[in-house]
Amino acid sequence: MPGPDNIYVLTESISKGWRQGVSITSGLISGCLIHTTLVATGLSVFVFNYPSIYNILKFAGAAYLLYMAYGAFKEQPMALNLSDKQARDSFWSLFRKGFIMNVLNPKVTLFFIVLLPQFVSNDGFSPMWQMMILGLIFMAVSFLVFASVALLAGKTAAAIATPRFWEITKYVKIAVLVGLSILLALSKR
Numbered sequence: 001m002p003g004p005d006n007i008y009v010l011t012e013s014i015s016k017g018w019r020q021g022v023s024i025t026s027g028l029i030s031g032c033l034i035h036t037t038l039v040a041t042g043l044s045v046f047v048f049n050y051p052s053i054y055n056i057l058k059f060a061g062a063a064y065l066l067y068m069a070y071g072a073f074k075e076q077p078m079a080l081n082l083s084d085k086q087a088r089d090s091f092w093s094l095f096r097k098g099f100i101m102n103v104l105n106p107k108v109t110l111f112f113i114v115l116l117p118q119f120v121s122n123d124g125f126s127p128m129w130q131m132m133i134l135g136l137i138f139m140a141v142s143f144l145v146f147a148s149v150a151l152l153a154g155k156t157a158a159a160i161a162t163p164r165f166w167e168i169t170k171y172v173k174i175a176v177l178v179g180l181s182i183l184l185a186l187s188k189r
Contacts, residue, residue, distance in 0.1 A: 011172060019088070020094055021146075021153060022151070025146035027100075027102070029142055029143045032102065036116070039116050040129075058185065062181040
């Protein structure tokens with residue numbers, strides 16, 4: 001089952017083209033730098049030891065997802081000509097969106113806290129640098145997976161050139177973002 005980030009990249013790539021999906025992917029993956037650094041330096045333990053900080057992050061992430069769902073609701077039906085430059089957002093706008101989505105998701109930090117230390121060797125060089133390298137490897141692999149999703153979805157979008165499809169895509173995107181926001185807000189540590 002694809003994760004919420006993959007679903008978002010998929011819906012954006014289908015509705016606006018593969019370049020949009022790769023731009024969002026770049027932001028999502030760059031957000032992993034923050035999580036990797038937090039885990040490697042031990043700051044993430046601080047975040048999770050103070051429930052108020054965790055809750056601030058959690059609700060900020062949920063609010064941002066609702067904001068994005070509202071933006072999706074206001075979207076006009078997509079022009080079926082994906083070469084139309086006006087229908088596309090800028091790289092930096094999408095990068096920022098993906099970055100914020102990733103950084104405001106405390107579940108990603110929790111994933112890194114659980115995953116990275118399992119692969120750190122006490123006999124090797126600095127554990128902090130081992131975690132940073134593992135984080136970079138994770139980012140490279142994730143970028144390849146997400147970019148592949150964006151490319152495949154973007155290439156198949158041209159075959160799905162009906163107004164009904166765009167309407168369904170819009171509401172699926174809204175449902176995914178609202179659902180993710182609710183799940184994030186209700187999540188336990």
